[in-house]
Amino acid sequence: MQFLKAASMAPSAQDWLANTHQPRILHVFDHVCNLINEHREVLSVVTEQIGNGPFNLVIEDEVCFSEQLNAESSISISASQIALGGLMVNIGHAKFWSPRPDWETLHAKHSDISNQLVTLQITDYQPLLPYSLLSTLSYALANADISSARVIASQLAGLGNGLTPAGDDFLLGAIYAAWILHPAETASILTREISNTAAPLTTSLSAAWLRAGGRGEAGAVWQEFFKALLMTDSATIQLQMAKLISIGHTSGADALTGFMITLAAASPFLSS
Secondary structure, eight states: OEEEEEEEEOHHHHHHHHHOSSOEEEEEOSSEEEEEOTTSOEEEEEETTTOOOTTEEEEOSOOOHHHHOOTTOOEEEOSSEEEETTEEEEOTTOEEOOOOOOHHHHHHTHHHHHHHHHTSOOOOOOOSSOHHHHHHHHHHHHTTOHHHHHHHHHHHTTOSSSSSOHHHHHHHHHHHHHHHHSOHHHHHHHHHHHHHHHGGGSOHHHHHHHHHHHTTOOOHHHHHHHHHHHHTOHHHHHHHHHHHHTSTTTHHHHHHHHHHHHHHHTOHHHHO
């Protein structure tokens, strides 16, 4: 038995642990072990190399999950620990991490943010997705057109390959842009409608990310990007964008494209 300590967790991770009775392993990688419960909710147990996320439990010790676990490994949960096969994780002293960016401040400065981004040299990467769907979704989100956005979201959901298909990644970035473009009350309704439409049509892991986005929650890399946008320092923004683009094979690039195109759809200056 290897004993580990949890360094931090998001509130939804605590909820998952408290409300789960039939957990099983969904995916195992070197630095990530994704779990799923009877409600189809996901908990990601990750190393500090991956870091905080909206449904992450971060382990402070070094461990390679793929060497210790497989899809058949047993899982048990108690008040202060979770056992994953031969790994015993103490969660009693984990610090809570807030997954919610400062949307109110970001919204208040959305014009400055858009103007700043248009001056940067940004990759001309385009997702392998129908551009008509991408532009229509972005325009609908920028204009808070819920009915149109839901129709397009249902067509993008699950489109592409991988654990988080490109269509979902684009949707997630577009959802983050909507939180910046609109007041919190409007953004909350709009993004929840989109995430609730798309989540049942895609993979369990993608659904978890989309539902988190609908709650206004984002991972640590995105939060650092948002902080950089408020600093209005071009070099810092480009550094954080590079970190986003490096996520997955194209997941980060697809999400960043969704974010940028949706911001552009709200700004004649950016769209020209």
